Amino acid sequence: MGLITAAIPFFLLALVLELTLDRWRGWGLYRLNDTIGSLGAGIMSRVVGLVRVGILMLVYIPLYQWLEPTYQNLGINWSLDNPWHMVLAIVLYDFFYYWRHRIAHEVNIFWAEHVVHHQSEDYNLSTALRQSSGFVPLAWMFYLPLLLVGMPPEVLLTAGAIDLIYQFWVHTQKFPKIQWMEWILVSPSNHRVHHAQNKVYVDRNYGGVLIIWDRLFGTYQEELDDEPCIYGVRKPLNTFDPFAANLQHLKRMWLDAVYTKSWKEKLTLWFRATGYRPADAEAAMPVPSGDLDNFQRFDPLVNRGVRWYALAQHLSYTLATVGLLFMGSGLDFATTALAVILVIAGLILNGRILDGNSATRYWELGRLALLAVSIPLLPQLVWTAVAGYCLVSAGLWWWLVFNDKDDTVTSVSH
Structure with missing residues (x-):
């Protein structure tokens, strides 16, 4: 077991302690959607590492x-x-x-x-x-x-x-x-x-x-008392999907390389200063930077029940990931790869649920159906648990999203 894997329980314990203090003292440091977005990216980085050669x-x-x-x-x-x-x-x-x-x-x-x-x-x-x-x-x-x-x-x-x-x-x-x-x-x-x-x-x-x-x-800068930190990136991600997070800048560079008519730009933009874009691509596909004078965090309004569902799903993916990290060496590569794909699919859907993406009302049921039909390919030890998880999750999702016509996963500007 590597040092980083061994440290994960202590990371989570410290996080829970800070979160508890945050809620008790009203600091306002944590939002459910952003926290799940960050932890989802962390989980994805660990499970991908199980099937990728360093x-x-x-x-x-x-x-x-x-x-x-x-x-x-x-x-x-x-x-x-x-x-x-x-x-x-x-x-x-x-x-x-x-x-x-x-x-x-x-x-x-x-x-x-x-x-x-x-x-x-x-x-x-x-x-x-x-x-x-x-x-x-x-x-x-x-x-x-x-x-x-x-x-x-x-x-x-x-x-x-x-x-x-x-x-x-x-x-x-x-x-x-x-x-x-x-x-x-x-x-x-x-x-x-x-x-x-x-x-x-x-x-x-x-x-x-x-x-x-x-x-x-020459790259040191002290934190200034009269300049509060505004966190994030100048071109905001605006999603809690960890897969999209990993592709954000790569996708933008690829589109620029495809669009620009200059072969020199196509070949060199990858190695230019961060944020550099060919003039013709930038004119055709502008990506405005965030307005720091009127900064608003990405925070779509999502039904409370759906937020609790997303938290429960995130805890399930965390449990599955811990199991893979600590016991994955006993699995063959194909089984590990399948488990990794299923976890990543869940992380993506969970992020989109917290985005308020209405398409997730059907995609989440599709994900659970895919997981259900994959059960025979997973270790027999987890068949009962995964089957129960699929049934409970499908029932909860149906009740939260389809039971009431107005109780859907929608994004409301505020």
Whole structure:
């Protein structure tokens, strides 16, 4: 079991604690739809990882093995058991993470992979779990220089996991500035800046564990008392569907490449500055940025019963994902892939339900029917549970959506 998978229960416990305090004290940090949207993206990133080969290790391990005799001759010998080795590994990893993260904000194709993490218009611990599913797998190349110091794959993976786990806690609005920390470590204050779309805050504070990289390379910005952070991206996603979230920027670049008449633009727009669009494509398909002076979060009005249904479904997908992560090694690839597809289908439909999309009244029944006919392909251990889930969910959905003509899943502007 990896460190990140092992940390998931603690992530969820901390999230529930912050959510409880939010409701008790009336902070207003959490909205059901946005939280489910963020957690849905996180679930999708984890289940996709079950059926996708990690390119970093696919490249890194053979290169390390090829260079291993050279490391031995030079006396390079990293050890997971040596705490000083691990401290050095985390510092080195974080240095390259800084450049990976910075390029992800500055180059179109890299932003397509990273934008998912920034789409939430709220900022709380659920935002930390909003991760990309890696449809544009390019981040791996930034860590190849660690071969120059002979870092073994297991040390690299451990340092990367610790770096990512550290970043969880900084996604909160309720931790104040601590001056010494702002100089050395990534803190909730300077990471709030990173997630803000205010002009003064955009493209700042890229560090994962250490903020010293931003201070050294001129990308540091302090959180200002007179400039409250406005979270989200300048071109809002406006859906809670995690699959659409992963495709948002990639789809826009693809449409631009298809539309523009310039072959030079078709080939180069992917590697231009983030947000760059060919002039003819932008004129034909304008995508306005959000109005920060009159900022309104995407928050469609959906029937309360339907919102509770979406929450129950999300908890079901969470339970299914935890089961896959902790016990999936005993399943063959085909069964795992089927389970992953069924979970992703549920996440997509759940996001669209919270969007207030009226088509989901039929699509949700179709999803449950598909799951029901797939039962014989799943492990026999879960047949009864899945069958019961399908019957209960179908009955609840029918009662909520079809029982009363006026009680439908509709979006109401407000």
